[in-house]
Each structure stands twice: as structure tokens, then as C-alpha cells.
Amino acid sequence: MLSEYPATKRPCSEAGNPGGDPADTACALWLNNEYTVAEAGRLPELQVHLSLVERLRQVTAVRKGCVVLILALIWQAYAMLLENELMFPTFSSALFALYDALVQGELLRAVGTSLRVLAAAYAVGVVAAGLLTVLALTSRFGSDLLETCTGMFNLLPAIALLPLALLWFGLGYPSIMFVIVHSVTWPMTLNIYSGFTGVSNTLRMVGRNYALSPPAFLFKILIPAALPQILTGLKVGWAFSWRTLIASELVFGVSSGSGGIGWFIYEKKNQLDIPFVFAGLITIIAIGLLVENLIFNVLEAKTIRKWGMQS
Amino acid sequence: MHTSASPEISPFLEVRNLTLQYTTPQYLVTATWNVGFQVSSFDRLILLGPSGCGKSTILKAIGGFIKPAGGEIRLQGKLVTKPGSDRGMVFQEFDQLLPWKTALENIVFAVTSARRIPRRQALEEAREWLHKVNLTAFADAYPHELSGGMKQRAAIARCLATNSPLILMDEPFASLDALSRSAMQEELLRLWEENRRTLIFVTHSIDEALILGTRIILFSPHPGQVRAEFTSVRRNVGQSLRGRELRERIEYLLFQDRVDYAI
The missing domain is CATH 3.40.50.300 (P-loop containing nucleotide triphosphate hydrolases)
Structure with a gap:
């Protein structure tokens, strides 16, 4: 569609600058045609609703749920072919065992015991990591200490400390606490510290520009700016502590009868209740996924992803 | 001396x-x-x-x-x-806005930290400044949702709002495209005329x-x-x-x- 300007060729200097500054005659472009664009009402629909199936396929949980379902079906089919309930029970019998154990309260008790120890040890680990980081941020000795310690102890599997822990703290929860704290503290410290040191210089200068006090600087600039790494640290710490807990419970259980979920698995293996062993394993996975999705993912969605600090 | x-x-x-x-x-x-x-x-x-x-x-x-x-x-x-808030600083980098705060909250943060005035008054002034830089519609947007030019406008508003x-x-404006750049230059001159510093x-x-x-x-x-x-x-x-x-x-x-x- 042509505008009211005919296609006469005029130099743009004439059209744009009636004053005719000689400097603009160097401009050698000509206005040939002008077009008008279609109005919004005359265009095809710009937003079209996706079908239900299409929308469901966008949901990650649905897609991942399908993967789990397929794996479960394969398990069931293979176990039914094998017909050996002792070595490899079917998925369905594991589910029934899980239901039984839950109803009897045995499994819930075990989970409760495990989670209590875990929460205490995790909290100690978080506090220790925080203190170490603050020490490292405020002094050169602190940062040397932190880097050396994380460098050494990060390589030491927590289970390798178990014999020593048993020697020092005896059979029981203090020993488990000790190894879990060890497994949590170092990776978490490493993440939090690298988060703080990675805060962009511009953001630091912004904080200093407003003359924030050191605590305000820590809480208003450093911690939110380092939150992606802090959350990663918390997640890594969670995974490490959860695995260490189960492993140490499996290795030596506890003296009293009210053991955790690792002890539950160990005991059921001894009684040759293999479906219950699988039920225990499923529980471990389920709790891990629950914490990952309900706590960490929600936390991430409400903070760093909303802020565009992580895609 | x-x-x-x-x-x-x-x-x-x-x-x-x-x-x-x-x-x-x-x-x-x-x-x-x-x-x-x-x-x-x-x-x-x-x-x-x-x-x-x-x-x-x-x-x-x-x-x-x-x-x-x-x-x-x-x-x-x-x-x-x-450093001190009597000298407001606008940086070249787009990441000078705090990513965990909306455009409005970024200005409120600056105003309350620099001038220690009640939050309600800070909010009011922040809205006014957003209006002056034509960002009223984006008050509740986070920095990552703004274009480069908008981010710099918000940063300028934040800086001016502290009354330094x-x-x-x-x-x-060095990281902006040429069009936004000349628009921003005009806008800065206009802001300066309105509020001389x-x-x-x-x-x-x-x-x-x-x-x-x-x-x-x-x-x-x-x-x-x-x-x-x-x-x-x-x-x-x-x-x-x-x-x-x-x-x-x-x-x-x-x-x-x-x-x-x-x-």
C-alpha cells in the first residue's frame, strides 16, 4: 500500500532537513516507497490455544511420571518372567510390602528416626559451613583454612570415618551424627564460599555506594546475590547427608531396636523379606524426590528463578 | 589541610x-x-x-x-x-540493578538506604521517579524482564532518587544499541533540566x-x-x-x- 508520498525520488536531506545543512548532502539515500502495516484486527489470530495433550506434554512432571511408569512396567514384566520372589520380587509385591509396612507403622517409625537424626546433623552442618564461610570472608587465614580443609576433607568419604567414629562415640546416634556432619559441611562450605566470592563487582560497588553497614551488606547484597550457589550447596549437602545416613545405618545399624530406614532394610534382608527390602529402597527414593521437589524446587522457583538468576 | x-x-x-x-x-x-x-x-x-x-x-x-x-x-x-550516597553512581553494566528486587523495590532500597526515610514515603517517591523515566508500567518487573535501555533508565532513576x-x-549507554542510546541521551538531558544536579x-x-x-x-x-x-x-x-x-x-x-x- 502506497502512502500519500508518490515514488518521486528525493534525497532524504531535502525531506528530513528543510534547512539544508550542507553536511547532510553527503547522505545519498532516497525515499522510494512508504507502506502502511495491517491493523491488529485484520491480522490472523496471534495467540492460539494449544490442545490439552500439547499442554500436558509441556509439564515436566507428566513427562517424568511417564518415564517412571515405563520403568516400573519393565520391572514388573521382567520379575514376572523370572518368577523368583526371593531374588527379584515383582514391582507389585514391593508395592504391597510398602503398603503393609506403612500400615503397620514399622516403616514410618524408621523414617521418623532417620529424619530426626538427619535434621539435627544437617542443621549442625549448615551452621558450621556458615561460620567457616564468614571466617573465610573476614580473614586471609580463614580463607586459607577453608580452602585447605575443603580440599582435603571433601575427598574423604564419610563412611571411611565410621570406624573412628565408632571408636570415639560408640555405637549409636552420636557416631552417625558425626559422619553426617562431616559429609555435609565440606561440600556446602565450598559452594557457599564460592557463591560469595563470585558476587559481581558491580553489585558490591552498588552496596558500597549506599554506604551499607557490614551486616546490611551481608544480608542485603552478598546473601541474595550468592543465593544460587547457596541453594546448590544446601541441595548437595542434603543429598550427601541422606546417602551417608542410609549407608552408615546399613553398615552397623543401631544398638536399640528402633533403628532408622537403613536398619529396616538390613533387618528385612536378614529375615529374607525381600519385597520389604525393595519397599525400603522405594521409600528412600520417594523421600529424596519429595524433598527435592517440594522444598528445593519451590524455594528455587520463588527466588532465583523468579529473579532470573537461574533459568 | x-x-x-x-x-x-x-x-x-x-x-x-x-x-x-x-x-x-x-x-x-x-x-x-x-x-x-x-x-x-x-x-x-x-x-x-x-x-x-x-x-x-x-x-x-x-x-x-x-x-x-x-x-x-x-x-x-x-x-x-x-564511597557514600552523596555521590550517586550509574555503571555501564546491566547487572547493577539488584536482580532479586523489582524495578520499584530497587529504587526503594536505594532511597531507604541512602536517606533513611520511612518506607511509605520511599515508595511514593520511587513511583514518582519511575514515572519520570517512563517505567511506571514496569514497576513490578524484575530486572531480567527489562530491556537494556529500561534497565539503565531504572538505574538512573535509582541514582537520582537518592538526591545525591x-x-x-x-x-x-555504552552497551545500548544506537537507537536506544540516542533516546537515552535525550532523556538524560530532559531529566537534568527537570532536576538539576x-x-x-x-x-x-x-x-x-x-x-x-x-x-x-x-x-x-x-x-x-x-x-x-x-x-x-x-x-x-x-x-x-x-x-x-x-x-x-x-x-x-x-x-x-x-x-x-x-x-
Whole structure:
């Protein structure tokens, strides 16, 4: 569609600058045609609703749920072919065992015991990591200490400390606490510290520009700016502590009868209740996924992803 | 200092014999050498020079982020020793807005930290400033949802909202595309007309310097020294003969020192 300007060729200097500054005659472009664009009402629909199936396929949980379902079906089919309930029970019998154990309260008790120890040890680990980081941020000795310690102890599997822990703290929860704290503290410290040191210089200068006090600087600039790494640290710490807990419970259980979920698995293996062993394993996975999705993912969605600090 | 630096007779900002150095793992590098200039209230002073002439470093020193190796900086007679909210800073980087705060909250944060006024009043003023930079519709957007030009507008609003008498801008439009850049220059001039402050603006673009500045200080490359001082003519310099002469003169001064071509 042509505008009211005919296609006469005029130099743009004439059209744009009636004053005719000689400097603009160097401009050698000509206005040939002008077009008008279609109005919004005359265009095809710009937003079209996706079908239900299409929308469901966008949901990650649905897609991942399908993967789990397929794996479960394969398990069931293979176990039914094998017909050996002792070595490899079917998925369905594991589910029934899980239901039984839950109803009897045995499994819930075990989970409760495990989670209590875990929460205490995790909290100690978080506090220790925080203190170490603050020490490292405020002094050169602190940062040397932190880097050396994380460098050494990060390589030491927590289970390798178990014999020593048993020697020092005896059979029981203090020993488990000790190894879990060890497994949590170092990776978490490493993440939090690298988060703080990675805060962009511009953001630091912004904080200093407003003359924030050191605590305000820590809480208003450093911690939110380092939150992606802090959350990663918390997640890594969670995974490490959860695995260490189960492993140490499996290795030596506890003296009293009210053991955790690792002890539950160990005991059921001894009684040759293999479906219950699988039920225990499923529980471990389920709790891990629950914490990952309900706590960490929600936390991430409400903070760093909303802020565009992580895609 | 025994010199009577009473605010009445001392210039608004005085930079005297300023030498700035920084250390790399191997060297102690001198960025600027013996730089001196004065700024009067409501000047729009441009620090212009090739990359590596230390103009940003001078700005950061005025901001209090860098300690001088020699010389001194006095703001209204008082020696500058550390950063403070009496010198608002706008950076080149887009990440200067706090990503965990919305555009509005970024301004509120600055206002409450710098001026310690109640939150309600801060909110009101922040909204007003967002309106002045045409971001009212984006008050609740997080920085990552804004375009580059919007981010810089929010940063400028944040800086002006603190009522700092001195505004320091470190190539704030350098990362913008050419269209947004010239729009932002217009907008900055408009804001300055509405709400006059003293402005020190670092750039490596001659055009930008001529559009924005009332005064221009030209630096020689590495180490930065004052090469020339200009008082710019009125706006629309591209059209006026004196403007073009000025530009040619600046270009001559810059290229004479055989600067790299990325000016």
C-alpha cells in the first residue's frame, strides 16, 4: 500500500532537513516507497490455544511420571518372567510390602528416626559451613583454612570415618551424627564460599555506594546475590547427608531396636523379606524426590528463578 | 589541610594532582598521572578519552571506590575517602540493578538506604521517579524482564532518587544499541533540566560528549593526563559550524597521540 508520498525520488536531506545543512548532502539515500502495516484486527489470530495433550506434554512432571511408569512396567514384566520372589520380587509385591509396612507403622517409625537424626546433623552442618564461610570472608587465614580443609576433607568419604567414629562415640546416634556432619559441611562450605566470592563487582560497588553497614551488606547484597550457589550447596549437602545416613545405618545399624530406614532394610534382608527390602529402597527414593521437589524446587522457583538468576 | 577549605570559596568538586595506580600480579600500573580539574555546581562534565586512559578509574576514585596513590579529591571542601550516597553512581553494566528486587523495590532500597526515610514515603517517591523515566508500567518487573535501555533508565532513576548532589555515570549507554542510546541521551538531558544536579559522565564517544556535556575534559592515553578542556556549545552541535570544528579539533587531539582506533 502506497502512502500519500508518490515514488518521486528525493534525497532524504531535502525531506528530513528543510534547512539544508550542507553536511547532510553527503547522505545519498532516497525515499522510494512508504507502506502502511495491517491493523491488529485484520491480522490472523496471534495467540492460539494449544490442545490439552500439547499442554500436558509441556509439564515436566507428566513427562517424568511417564518415564517412571515405563520403568516400573519393565520391572514388573521382567520379575514376572523370572518368577523368583526371593531374588527379584515383582514391582507389585514391593508395592504391597510398602503398603503393609506403612500400615503397620514399622516403616514410618524408621523414617521418623532417620529424619530426626538427619535434621539435627544437617542443621549442625549448615551452621558450621556458615561460620567457616564468614571466617573465610573476614580473614586471609580463614580463607586459607577453608580452602585447605575443603580440599582435603571433601575427598574423604564419610563412611571411611565410621570406624573412628565408632571408636570415639560408640555405637549409636552420636557416631552417625558425626559422619553426617562431616559429609555435609565440606561440600556446602565450598559452594557457599564460592557463591560469595563470585558476587559481581558491580553489585558490591552498588552496596558500597549506599554506604551499607557490614551486616546490611551481608544480608542485603552478598546473601541474595550468592543465593544460587547457596541453594546448590544446601541441595548437595542434603543429598550427601541422606546417602551417608542410609549407608552408615546399613553398615552397623543401631544398638536399640528402633533403628532408622537403613536398619529396616538390613533387618528385612536378614529375615529374607525381600519385597520389604525393595519397599525400603522405594521409600528412600520417594523421600529424596519429595524433598527435592517440594522444598528445593519451590524455594528455587520463588527466588532465583523468579529473579532470573537461574533459568 | 591548612588551606581554608570553606564551602563558600572552594569549588563544588576539586581534583588535585590525582595519580591513580593499580596492581596486577606482575606490575604496579599507573592509570592516571597528576590529573587536576575543577567542577562547578550543575556542570555536566564529560570525561572523554580513548579506552585505557583511566577515565573510569578517575570516576571510581571520585566515587570513593579507589584510594588515590597521590593527590586528593575534595567534594564541597571535604576530602573524599570512602564511597557514600552523596555521590550517586550509574555503571555501564546491566547487572547493577539488584536482580532479586523489582524495578520499584530497587529504587526503594536505594532511597531507604541512602536517606533513611520511612518506607511509605520511599515508595511514593520511587513511583514518582519511575514515572519520570517512563517505567511506571514496569514497576513490578524484575530486572531480567527489562530491556537494556529500561534497565539503565531504572538505574538512573535509582541514582537520582537518592538526591545525591553529584551524579557519576560510567559509560551508562555504552552497551545500548544506537537507537536506544540516542533516546537515552535525550532523556538524560530532559531529566537534568527537570532536576538539576552536577553530573560527571564518562564516555569514549565524541558525539555523546558533544550532545551531553557543558564541559569536556579530554584525556591522553595511558597514563591518563588532562590533554585539553572544552566548553561545549549548545545542542544540535552536528549542525553548527562551531560544533563541527570542535569535533574535528577533538578528533585531531585524540588521533595525534596515535591512539588505537577503538576510540
